[in-house]
């Protein structure tokens with residue numbers, strides 16, 4: 001039986017009373033029989049503490065999440081020790097809530113799946129050590145999860161999508177294009193050479209002080225930019241999409257970020273306002289930034305589709321492009337991608353917004369996928385470590401660049 005010692009962040013033997021309460025919390029459905037295998041997923045790679053129980057047919061039986069966004073918004077970014085402390089404070093409650101909501105007792109689980117890579121070391125460590133103690137006490141198999149693999153496979157929980165398909169993952173920490181050939185069989189076509197688009201949007205939103213904007217104060221940077229962009233005119237600024245000459249599928253956002261930073265400084269001078277006050281042109285800047293980011297992402301994705309079709313890696317008609325990660329909830333960027341998929345006879349699929357951002361369901365589902373395929377199920381966890389950096393699949397981005405595919409110009413009328 002397990003109980004987490006909250007301050008130490010480790011399990012300790014529960015008192016009789018705690019034991020009783022713990023048992024009682026899982027004993028509300030005596031005699032219920034689960035016909036399908038059940039996986040508990042645990043996610044702590046960045047700033048969300050999340051857990052979920054999913055069965056092998058894809059039914060989500062219970063989930064819980066604690067988001068740290070509000071805390072990190074106040075400090076202007078994630079401070080890893082703060083994220084670690086918040087994970088420690090919440091992980092037991094979140095796992096317990098997910099299990100309680102699912103009406104599954106820990107002993108009924110078939111396996112525990114946990115994100116171990118990539119992510120913030122201090123955050124990954126909390127989820128991993130919690131999981132290892134759980135696995136040890138319950139004597140269950142452990143399935144280590146690659147966070148980006150989980151994002152990529154989420155679509156197979158919500159839609160009937162067969163391998164292979166193309167995936168674009170765009171979030172605050174990641175930016176990549178990959179061909180998904182199987183549960184753990186990925187070809188990496190391109191990635192960001194510097195920062196991720198969500199990171200850039202967060203930085204621009206911070207520089208524009210959107211947290212002080214009455215309509216955006218509780219939104220993530222990317223969401224605030226999308227919200228404000230609706231009120232702005234993208235034609236008032238002309239930012240050029242990055243890497244126009246590089247005929248590969250890599251991305252870059254930090255050059256664009258610096259250009260925008262300079263532009264904001266210039267506008268502050270023109271408007272005679274201090275850094276920290278909101279520019280009257282903030283909405284126009286947001287609209288132009290969002291448009292440039294959308295065009296850059298669309299162009300690289302277009303090239304990836306053409307490359308895969310040229311090499312017969314994807315079906316010529318009816319290929320699927322899956323877009324996921326926090327930035328995928330941006331409807332403007334989705335529309336830009338829709339223009340690309342319409343022009344290339346592909347189908348664009350996105351998981352629902354709550355499954356695009358970090359969550360426990362995608363980790364549990366990745367566990368189910370691996371359980372069904374018999375891949376990476378550990379019966380001993382000796383030597384298992386978290387990995388803050390970890391590429392996804394086989395990197396063929398050089399080959400993609402050597403193919404130097406010219407992408408036809410599309411009208412980005414969004």
Ligand code: KG4
Nearest residue numbers: 171172173198220222223326327330357358
């Ligand atoms: O996937 P996610 O929850 O966490 C990781 O980064 O792994 O993504 C969070 C990122 C943040 O950078 C946030 O600003 C961005 O996704 N984001 C958005 C939108 N909603 C969240 N970016 C653009 N438009 C949005 N609507």
Ligand code: ZN
Nearest residue numbers: 171325357358
């Ligand atoms: Zn993520």
